[in-house]
Amino acid sequence: MRVYAFVALALSSLIPGLAVAQPYPNKPLKIVVPFTPGGSPDVLARTVAQKLQQLWGQAVIVENQPGAGGAIAAKAVARAPADGYTWLVAPNSVLVFAPLLGAVPYDPVKDFAPIGLAISVENLLVVHPAVPARNVKELLTLAKARPGQLTYASGGPGSPQNFSMELLKSMSGTSIQHVPYKGAQAALPDLLAGRVDVFIGQANTLLPHIESGHLRLLAGTDAKRYASLLQVPTVGEALPGFSVDIWSGFVAPAGTPADVIRKANADLVRVLAMPDVKAVLARQGIEVRSSTPAEMAAAIDADLVRWARVVKDANIKAE
Incomplete structure (x- = not known):
């Protein structure tokens, strides 16, 4: 019987139809x-x-x-x-x-x-401290008073920052000039130096600069407040219907x-x-x-x- 078992095992390795499929995952x-x-x-x-x-x-x-x-x-x-x-x-x-x-x-x-x-990745709307806006409502009021004078940075056309800000502009009827960079990280030096005014980016990148006072946090971009930042309002609280979910x-x-x-x-x-x-x-x-x-x-x-x-x-x- 052991001989027959050995032969059957050998045949199963040679003939695909006799092989027993291993459950996923097996490699x-x-x-x-x-x-x-x-x-x-x-x-x-x-x-x-x-x-x-x-x-x-x-x-x-x-x-x-x-x-x-x-x-x-x-x-x-x-x-x-x-x-x-x-x-x-x-x-x-x-x-x-x-x-x-x-x-x-x-x-x-x-x-x-x-x-x-x-x-979902926590994204935050921030401004350089030189911008005289301490919340979303003040930012939108400022943008309407100075059409085309404020600037926002992004990681380039089609980036999450670009899409998010264009949605904000469209919903609020404001004109904020787009300044594209070769990636979100490349935008940070000019944002921190005040050469651009507004930015939407990932919380883990921005929070150290917010805590140091080099950037001012205005809001989160999701439809609800982030669990780790419950004290931070959403953009949608000032601009109903706005939400950006980066997943x-x-x-x-x-x-x-x-x-x-x-x-x-x-x-x-x-x-x-x-x-x-x-x-x-x-x-x-x-x-x-x-x-x-x-x-x-x-x-x-x-x-x-x-x-x-x-x-x-x-x-x-x-x-």
């Missing part, structure tokens, strides 16, 4: 980050990777593929095998903002299978089997619920926001519709 996972190390997508990827590796007993590799506003990484993942072993950290800047500004080498809906939302999630190549997506989502949700994961992300100004794959797909669709109107109204164009 290393690669998480592709569309930006350089250090930002919120990278922090998210490395935090999740560490926990998934412990949970699965499989290697989870984080690979940064920056360039072209995230298009290089997105294209690579869209063309990867649809087996669940390549994930993209997908912010709405990659899945929504970039595609709305023109041709990108991927379709944000057709080329990816959503795994789930993961985080990131994970996607796999389109065609990834549904059972693999379900397993990936279940374990992602499990990891994001861990108290130490929430604590690590909170220190970076990041709030956990887990979801089902369907909820992430709905968020992508809703953002594409909403921000398309902003792009048209503000005539935002790619460089």
